[in-house]
Amino acid sequence: MTVTTESNTETGQIPLVDYLVLSPEPHLVAQQCTACQQRYFDHRDACANCFATDFEPVDVRNDGELVAFTIVNYARPGVPTPFVAGIVDCGGTWVRANLRDVEPDAEHVQLGMPVGLTTYSLGRDSSGTEAVGYAYRPLDPTEFDPKEVHS
Numbered sequence: 001m002t003v004t005t006e007s008n009t010e011t012g013q014i015p016l017v018d019y020l021v022l023s024p025e026p027h028l029v030a031q032q033c034t035a036c037q038q039r040y041f042d043h044r045d046a047c048a049n050c051f052a053t054d055f056e057p058v059d060v061r062n063d064g065e066l067v068a069f070t071i072v073n074y075a076r077p078g079v080p081t082p083f084v085a086g087i088v089d090c091g092g093t094w095v096r097a098n099l100r101d102v103e104p105d106a107e108h109v110q111l112g113m114p115v116g117l118t119t120y121s122l123g124r125d126s127s128g129t130e131a132v133g134y135a136y137r138p139l140d141p142t143e144f145d146p147k148e149v150h151s
Contacts, residue, residue, distance in 0.1 A: 016122060016133045018042065026119045028060040028134070030093055039093045062117040063139060064090035069111070071104050084109050088136050101137040114139040 013022055019029050019041045030039040035052035039060075046053050069086035084099040086109075100118060102108050115136035122131040 012128055013130045013132050016131055020119070020132070020134050022119070022132060026117060026132075026134070027062055028090075028095065028117065029057050030060050031055040032058045041095075060093045060095065061090040064088040064095070064115060064136075066099070066109070066111060066113045066115055066136075067094070069099070069109055071106070071109070086115075086136070088115055095136075098135045099137065100135040114141060 015022055019031075021027055021029055028041070030041055031044060032039045032055060033047040033050060033052050034054040034056055036047060036050040038047055038049040039058065040048075040055075044055060047055075065088065066086050067089045069084055071082050072085055073082045075081050075083075082104040084102060084104045086097065086099055088095045088097060099109065099115065100120065116139045117134060118137045119132050119134050122133045124130050
């Protein structure tokens with residue numbers, strides 16, 4: 001299996017992780033076991049579920065439900081706190097990511113809340129290439145159909 005980083009050369013962007021594809025629209029790509037359909041991010045030599053060794057790339061939904069979270073109050077120097085780290089169920093694929101555009105407290109972050117993929121700039125290198133990260137942001141309930149996530 002070969003994973004290729006999809007950069008956006010027109011805008012001089014490169015994703016922070018190999019499984020973030022920036023164009024034509026930002027989305028995540030998992031590696032799915034062809035035998036049991038278990039999904040993983042990053043490289044695998046064998047499936048942890050069935051031990052098969054063949055994988056195929058599959059697009060991951062851009063929206064989902066927050067199924068677990070923690071509010072991080074302590075981090076390494078230079079990392080702003082507090083922030084929300086969570087797990088998002090994107091149609092059966094669980095994604096670990098931070099939440100953005102939400103107050104990091106239990107009043108604003110709730111299990112089951114609808115969230116959508118967002119990207120953000122991590123900065124530029126000396127040649128002007130922008131590194132791009134991903135996170136999830138709260139969605140308005142009208143932007144999200146929870147039935148589709150579990151289908």
